[in-house]
Amino acid sequence: MIIGVLALQGDVREHLSALAECDAIARPVRRPEELDSVDALVIPGGESTTMSKLAIDFGVLEPLRKRVAGGMPVYGSCAGMIMLATEVLDGRPDQQSLAGIDMAVRRNAFGRQVDSFEGPVEIDGIDGGPFHAVFIRAPWVESVGDEVDVLGRVTEGPGAGRIVAVRQRNLLATAFHPELTGDLRVHRYFVEMARAADMTEG
Ligand SMILES: NC(=O)CC[C@H](N)C(=O)O
Known part of the structure; x- marks a missing residue:
């Protein structure tokens, strides 16, 4: 089983090394043919408006939508969470998402x-x-x-009580960045999710 990291923009390297530390085979994905060769995908943090624009430029937006709709396991962190949402609040009008997780996310919500x-x-x-x-x-x-x-959910500070981690079937998203703290538990959880999906697909 191979896990891709969407490498259009953002903290790609950190996710690749976190996945490697979890003993997963991981590689960057930019083009449709690279997407075809992976079984699961991580969408990193970065800037969702740029990422959505680059996904169109690289011709990978529609293929991504198809894989997400087809049940590929995906983990999105921060901008990746925004990419996975069905609805983006405070987004750019032309911003595209993969509409995988039935949720409304507010961009830069804490940033106010x-x-x-x-x-x-x-x-x-x-x-x-x-x-x-x-x-x-x-x-x-x-x-x-x-x-x-x-x-x-956030337990303290600005936005206490707000939802920051969700799962819908094979799709997982966090508003925070576990790839930056050396805590591998979210990546391990995702690798397990992806392996389980791989087994059921045969
Ligand atoms: N660290 C991040 O990924 C920030 C997300 C960014 N604010 C966005 O809208 O995409």
Whole structure:
């Protein structure tokens, strides 16, 4: 099983090394044929408006939408979470998303008060205590549909109570950046998700 990291823009290298540390085979994905050769995908943090524009330029937006709709396991962090949402609030009018997770996310939601902050986030299904979550011009999830599992919320500071980790079937998203803190638990969780999906597909 090979996990791709969407490498149009953003913190690609950090995700590749986190996945390697989880003993997963990982490689960057930019073009449709590279997407065809992976079984699962990580969409990194960065800037969702730029990423969506580059996805169109590289001809990979529609292929990505098809893979997401077809059940490929995807993990999106921060800008990646925005890319996975069905609805983007405070987005650019021409911003495109992959419409995988039935949720409305608000871009730069915490940023009205502070650019970045760090705090503890407990994630359902991941043991070992709360994450030290790093939020950088992060979105939060404003609302979710019935099929979405809320996995984590901010517990303190600006936006306490806001949803910042969700899962819908094979799609996982966090508003924070576990690839920046050396805590591999979210990546391990995703690698397990991807392996389980790979097994059921045969
Ligand atoms: N760290 C991040 O990924 C920031 C996300 C960025 N604010 C966006 O709108 O895409």
